[in-house]
Amino acid sequence: MRPVAGASTRGRRGRRGLALTAGALVLSLAACGGGGDSGAGSGKGKGTGDGKDAQSTAAVSIAPKAGATGVDTSGALKVGVTRGKLTEVTVKDEKGTKVEGAIGAGGAAWTPSTHLAAGTKYSVHAVAEDSEGRRAAEDSTFTTLTPKNTFMGYFTPEDGSTVGVGMPFSIRFTRGITHPEDVEKAIRIKTEPAVEVEGHWFGNDRLDFRPEKYWKPGTKVTVDLYLDGVEGRDGVYGKQRKTVKFTIGRNQVSIVDAAKHTMKVTQDGKVVKTIPVTTGKPGYDTWNGQMVMSEKLTVTRMNGETVGYGGEYDIKDVPHAIRLTTSGTFLHGNYWGGGAFGNYNASHGCVGLRDVRGGYDSSVPAAWFFNHSIVGDVVVVKNSHDRTVAPDNGLNGWNMSWAEWKK
Known part of the structure; x- marks a missing residue:
């Protein structure tokens, strides 16, 4: 088998924090006066046009250290400043893709809002200003770990x-x-x-x-x-x-009434067709509940041994089969059911619709329904004598309340 514009998946249940790991800080202190070279990326601050040729007192720090390799993808990247405020931080990979992040209140630190990719080289460019508006910049590169x-x-x-x-x-x-x-x-x-x-x-x-x-x-x-x-x-x-x-696509929900042996096919809330069906016989009752179509098969083999029913049946050419659960519940064409459709329940738990062997007749109910259904359509079974289908048996989480779903 494989947060929403205006509706992001919320950080709930205290689960959203990224783990923080310690990282070495490379501290770039601006030189005071006319001192010598302090290293690449350091002492870049200049005046802001006020006539003073003084370097910024802001000191930018970047972790991990420049040139670091095997850096963890979460928690290791940090940018900070002392004696000033960060005004710009850009982190990007070799392809130019930027890492999302934000400067915190007060401008003292920048943190990424997501993890980093593995085995990737990143560059960091950070700019800060001191209280006089003088700028200091720092640049660094590092490479994240390659996982085993x-x-x-x-x-x-x-x-x-x-x-x-x-x-x-x-x-x-x-x-x-x-x-x-x-x-x-x-x-x-x-x-x-x-x-x-x-x-x-x-x-x-x-x-x-x-x-x-x-x-x-x-x-x-x-x-x-x-x-x-x-x-x-x-x-x-x-x-x-x-x-x-x-x-x-369009809204199609089909209601199977196991007591009345019918299925009402609705589109956009209106009944477009009522089809006679047969569902699970006593002892093999069909699940109740909302079931989502996960697979469509023009023809398939159904063997009772694969679902715990031993050798009770082995039909090699079941036509127009639509999967409703992982455990083996299908809504499918049935050419051997005789007079069961609309009258009594005779299946081993599936929902059967009248069909012909080979499925060649497009006018029969099973073919019509198969041709008017897409993966993701909903089939709701009611009035069966079995319990409600488990939410994880297929794509059937709709059988949980919204409050249960969000836990």
């Missing part, structure tokens, strides 16, 4: 895709994450129009993002994965830098 152990994330939906209103942005990591606040901060989501988006961790290797309610149709979502250099667990660093964009 790395992780990355596999995500859904795909870049450039158009998805249904229920689609979260879900990312699964190749290593268990023990610094979740740092990883979550490194994933930035922007939407047009703006909407609040929050992340929720399922275990230590999966992070999903969603708004409080289904996405508004037409919403454009941009996800910036700035995982390169973030320390996800001790000694294990991300190696991913990618931007993912997707668009929310």
